[in-house]
Every structure is written in structure tokens, then in C-alpha cells.
Amino acid sequence: MRMGQILNGYEVVTRPTNADAGKCIWAFARKDGEEFFIKEYLDPKRPRPDSMGSVADKKRRHAECRRFELRQQRVADALRGDHPKAGNLVLTRDFFVDGTRYYKVTERIAAADVRPHELDATRQLVLVRTLADSLSLLHENGIVHGDLKPENVLLHQPEGSKLHIAKLIDFDDAYPVGDPPPRTVVAGNPLYGAPEWLGYVRSEPTFRQADLTGAVDVFAFALLVHTYLTGAPPEHDPRHESPAAAVLAGSRLRWDHALGGDWHEVLDAMTDGVPTARPDVSAAAATIGGLLGRSGDRPPGRPAPARGRSRVRINLTGRADVRPRGRLRINLSSSPLPDEGNR
Structure with missing residues (x-):
């Protein structure tokens, strides 16, 4: 080209x-x-x-x-x-x-030059909600994005709007739930990859293709949310090369203390070392929305005035079903490849 x-x-x-x-x-x-x-x-x-x-x-x-x-x-x-x-x-x-x-x-897509952690809580909520809706749609249709990271989320400000929305891009490495590419070619980012993805890449015998579900995206979503709110991903035990490696070794991630205990609770749930213990994207986004909603327009990362601690509740749901229903047709018939049986 x-x-x-x-x-x-x-x-x-x-x-x-x-x-x-x-x-x-x-x-x-x-x-x-x-x-x-x-x-x-x-x-x-x-x-x-x-x-x-x-x-x-x-x-x-x-x-x-x-x-x-x-x-x-x-x-x-x-x-x-x-x-x-x-x-x-x-x-x-x-x-x-x-x-x-x-x-x-x-x-x-025109990407906006914006730092999410400098936005007020209302605008942060719009970013998180629009990204969660996109991920939820993927998961409802049995698709895992598989490479969720800041570079694959464009922050866009529609013409005439004061708000910014999250545009999810790059589905090159997406795959059906539980059916990722082989270990040697599956994509992912070490800084945002989930523990089960890392174990699969390392060819650890306890991790199989079936373990790579929408929970992979939920793990990365938690790290993105923390970055949007504080300006940096969470810290982890420096003996490990990545958040996934730390969690895989039994260590917890270290969330910004300014976010407060309720935030720590929901982010801990989203990064649980057991994929099936993580909430789905919609449940996590609903809880996050409630926390941002009670933040008002305070500077990001500032906890609410003490009024008695209210516990965060996250309802876990089952895995998404695969319901293919596309419109785009990929037409490469001008030079067809051999059928599957001719491999």
C-alpha cells in the first residue's frame, strides 16, 4: 500500500x-x-x-x-x-x-485530545457507559474483543456536544466465546490481558480455549476504568511483569486509595482470578454508574464526604450465548480459496 x-x-x-x-x-x-x-x-x-x-x-x-x-x-x-x-x-x-x-x-473517526481523568464524573460516566454498551453487545452475541486496551478505544467528541464517547475499534483479533485462535497466534496486550489469557499463552495445562470468554474483556475493562478515573493503571506486585501475572500468582492489584473502598470492591470483583467469578459487563457498568452518579462534579478520584459507608452489590450473571446475526458479507470470490476439505 x-x-x-x-x-x-x-x-x-x-x-x-x-x-x-x-x-x-x-x-x-x-x-x-x-x-x-x-x-x-x-x-x-x-x-x-x-x-x-x-x-x-x-x-x-x-x-x-x-x-x-x-x-x-x-x-x-x-x-x-x-x-x-x-x-x-x-x-x-x-x-x-x-x-x-x-x-x-x-x-x-476523529479522536479527541482529552484526558479522561481530568473530566468531571458526569462526563466520565458517559465514557464508561458507552464503552460498556459496546462490550455488552459483543458478549451478547458471543464475541470476545480479546485486545481491549487504550489504543483500541477512540475517545470521540460528537460535533456540537460537550460530552465524549468511547468508540471501540479493531476487531481483528476478536473471536467467538471459548474459541480463540491457537496459543501461538492469539493476540492480546500483556498490560491489559487477563490471567486466563496469560496462562493460555504460556501453555499452562490448566488453561484451555474454553476458558477465554467475555471475562477476558471484563478484566481489561476494569484496568481501563481505573486509568480513566485516575490517569494510570493500577499498581501490582513488582515481582510480576504484568497485572495478569500478579493475579495469576495470587496477588491482588493495588487500586488508587483516593477512589475509596466501594471502588476497590467493584474493581476487585472485575479482576478476580477466577473468570467465572467476575461480573458481566452490564452488571459492572451499572455499579460503576451508581458510584459515579453519587460523585457529582467533584474532581476525579476524590471520595464522597463520609455519610456512612454503603456497600457495593454486584449481581453475577451467566455467560453470553452465541447468536450470530450479521449484515456484512465478506466477498473474496474473485479468487476463491480451496474448500475446507481440500486443506
Whole structure:
């Protein structure tokens, strides 16, 4: 991909970069007067008949590409852009192959230069609530985001509004509940990954694919909430390289003392070392909303005046069911891959 290139009708209008993109490069593009975000995947590469490599190597690469396409399609099928909660999901607009490379196109979102911990409680509540609604929609449809971190949440200020909302992006590494990619390729961020994700990546025998559910996102959501409220993620035992590693070793995370005991209680629940003991996103967001609601417009991180401590109550719910119901159809039929049976 290069500036000025036209890919499937999209004109690349900025110089491509791989900043915060992992195994991709990205740029902004234009088509029919609209602006888009376009991403080129560096891996996997789709082999052509004249590509180098043995027959066995090409067959292996075809199979890898087929799995990649199917995972993209399963996520697209599970998420509907016309759902009432989908307004803040930045979903795929187009997914295609050009030569040996895959491309994904989404809406271009203007990110606001804002520090959430400097906002008042009402505006913080809007951020948390909009992010929770997006995660809740994913989980209701049996999808785990799998790579929830600050870089994958764009803070957007709609035109004419004084509020900021959270736009959830980058579903490249999303997967159906309990069915993540193999340990060697599953994505995630060590600073926001959940203990069960870390154990799975480490190939620890007690952690299986089935353990990676929406609770993975709930763990990361707790760390994001703490960052939004205080300006920094929670501290953890320095003997461990990450929050997940600390919790996996039986250590608790250290929340900002200014948040107060009720906040500590809900955040402890969301980062419990046992995934099934964590509340679902909706229950956690409801409790967080109640805490922010009684904060008024005080500076962030300041506890309420003492009036007798009220306990936080979190009702745990069951896991989300998978109910695929998508609208986007990924069409790569111009150069079809071999069927599953031909791998």
C-alpha cells in the first residue's frame, strides 16, 4: 500500500504507517467523497498460483488464509451495525484481497485530545457507559474483543456536544466465546490481558480455549476504568511483569486509595482470578454508574464526604450465548480459496 494508490476503489490519501498497528500498516483513504481508515495485513499472505514455494507449503498457506477469512466472517456475522447498542462499534465496512494482501476498511473517526481523568464524573460516566454498551453487545452475541486496551478505544467528541464517547475499534483479533485462535497466534496486550489469557499463552495445562470468554474483556475493562478515573493503571506486585501475572500468582492489584473502598470492591470483583467469578459487563457498568452518579462534579478520584459507608452489590450473571446475526458479507470470490476439505 502506498500514498495515491487505489485499492478496490479506495484512494490512499495519507502515507501508510505501522504505528500501533502490530502486523499491519494503515492509512486514511477516500471513496465517493467519504473518508475511511484502511488497513493492510502483512500476515497472512494469500499465495497465488505462481508464488514461490512447494505444493505442501502453498497448501499450508491456503489453509491459514482460509482460517483467517472464516474468523473475520464469523465476527462480522455476529455483529449488526443497526443494533441500538452498535452506534459506538467501529465495524468493518469492507474486507477484500488485492494480490496477496488482505485489506480492511472502516469509518474514519476523529479522536479527541482529552484526558479522561481530568473530566468531571458526569462526563466520565458517559465514557464508561458507552464503552460498556459496546462490550455488552459483543458478549451478547458471543464475541470476545480479546485486545481491549487504550489504543483500541477512540475517545470521540460528537460535533456540537460537550460530552465524549468511547468508540471501540479493531476487531481483528476478536473471536467467538471459548474459541480463540491457537496459543501461538492469539493476540492480546500483556498490560491489559487477563490471567486466563496469560496462562493460555504460556501453555499452562490448566488453561484451555474454553476458558477465554467475555471475562477476558471484563478484566481489561476494569484496568481501563481505573486509568480513566485516575490517569494510570493500577499498581501490582513488582515481582510480576504484568497485572495478569500478579493475579495469576495470587496477588491482588493495588487500586488508587483516593477512589475509596466501594471502588476497590467493584474493581476487585472485575479482576478476580477466577473468570467465572467476575461480573458481566452490564452488571459492572451499572455499579460503576451508581458510584459515579453519587460523585457529582467533584474532581476525579476524590471520595464522597463520609455519610456512612454503603456497600457495593454486584449481581453475577451467566455467560453470553452465541447468536450470530450479521449484515456484512465478506466477498473474496474473485479468487476463491480451496474448500475446507481440500486443506
